[in-house]
Amino acid sequence: MKFGILINEGPYQHQASDSAYQFAKAALAKGHQIYRVFFYHDGVNNANRLTEPPQDDRNVTQQWSQLAAEHGIDLVVCVAAALRRGIKDEILAPRFRISGLGQLVETGIQADRLVVFGD
Amino acid sequence: MSADDGAEAANERTERNVKRFLFVNRKAPYGTIYALEALEVVLISAAFDQDVTLVFLDDGVCQLKKGQQTKETGMKNFSPTYRALEGYDIEKLYVEKESLEHRGLTADDLLVPVKVLTTEEIGALMDQQDIVISF
Amino acid sequence: MTILHTINKSPFQTTDLDSCLRHARKGSAILLIEDAVYAAMGNTGISERVGEALKNTNVYVLGPDLDARGLERERVVRGVEIVDYGGFVDLAVEHDHVQAWV
Known part of the structure; x- marks a missing residue:
């Protein structure tokens, strides 16, 4: 399933x-x-390669980059939400890309299930 | 309600690759950005020619309250955008009766015409969707 | 159509669980994750409400989130099923769509 x-x-x-x-x-x-x-x-902040958690903690951004590299997952950061929060191409961690909100709607159309994680 | 539209409509949706998208709005405006950014997704979804429905329940009903004046808070008043939805062919706006009543509101307090549904009816509406995006 | 509802907030802090329970239809599933796992515990102010929900819906709780919070698995309300992340995935597959009560 997708x-x-x-x-x-x-x-x-x-x-x-x-x-x-x-x-x-x-x-x-x-x-x-x-x-x-x-x-x-605020989910766009997951893409910030400048984040530096303490060494004994997980690195959330790196985890996503690695998983995406291993499995060819498309990690898309919303451009409007990113610009609002200062997330730009030059600070994106590997495998993340910035694109439009249309990519979210398209995910809904193409995927069999959309699972939302929020506050 | 369009959700009870039967097998023929379902087949037509499949042919046109149309899914039923439900946007669930449950948060009040301004205190957090969710309502504003949810509206941005809804506007984009219009370009994809999908079957879009919005429901407002719990504090989400407050997003549609008439007379929002944000000037002194320094924040952008995005409430006029709800009135523009019709121009994007997003016409299915449902508001939960119980949520309105619990907050001392009626449909007359809202800035756009909506259809008021009971909790039971909203539950049924949720059941009939393909994709639910909640903010 | 059946829905998998997910809830991630403590029932002692927000009304999300309550709202979900009011809307969830017979035969749907509810998965408690993150801070919502407190809702799965027995002998709390809302255990009875969860017990009531079990009559019409299947209630699941994410084991790793129980463990993280020091909540004993044996103290979970009887009838609430404990699943791991793989179980979460299976539930998402088995239901027609997933609705997060965020």
Whole structure:
């Protein structure tokens, strides 16, 4: 099955991105496909490669970059929400890309299920 | 209600690759950005020629309250956008009766014409969707 | 059509669970994740409400979120099923769509 995932909260402040990541990993392990992960609202902060958590903690941004590299997942950051929050191409972590909100609607159309993680 | 539209309409949707999108609005405006950014998604969805429905329940009904004046807060008043939805062919706006009543509101307090549904009817509407995006 | 409802907030803090329970139709499923896992515990102010919900809906709780919060699995309300992330995925597959009560 093809899953779309929407993440509406930033890393660390909220568990949303962690839950979505564990969900995505479990779905992949079961042979499902992640069509796209779309980052919206403060969720765009997940794409910031400048984030530096303490060494004994997980690196949420890096986790997404790695999972995307391993499984060819499309990580899309909403351009309007990103610009509002100062997330630009030059600070994007690997595998993230900035695009329009249409990509979220398109995810809804193409994926078999859309799972939302938010506040 | 268009949701009870039977097998023929379902087949037509499949042929045209149209899904039933439900946007669930449950948060009040201004205190957080969810209502504003939800509206931005709704406007974009219009360009995709999908079957779009909006429901407002819980604090979400407050998004449609008439007479919003944001000047002194310094924030942008985005409430006129709800009135523009019709121009984008987004015409299915449903508001929950119980949520309105619980907040001392009636449909007359709202800035756009809406259809008021009971909790039971909203529950049925939710059942009939393909994609639910909640903010 | 059946829905998988997900709730992620504590029932002692927000009305999300209550709102979900009022709208969830017979035969749908409710999955408690993140801070909503407190709703799954027995002997709380809302256990009875969850017990009531079990008559019409299937209620699940995410085990890893229970464990993270030190909530004992054996103290979960009887009838609420504990699942892991794989179980979450299976529930999403088994239902026609997923609705988050965020």
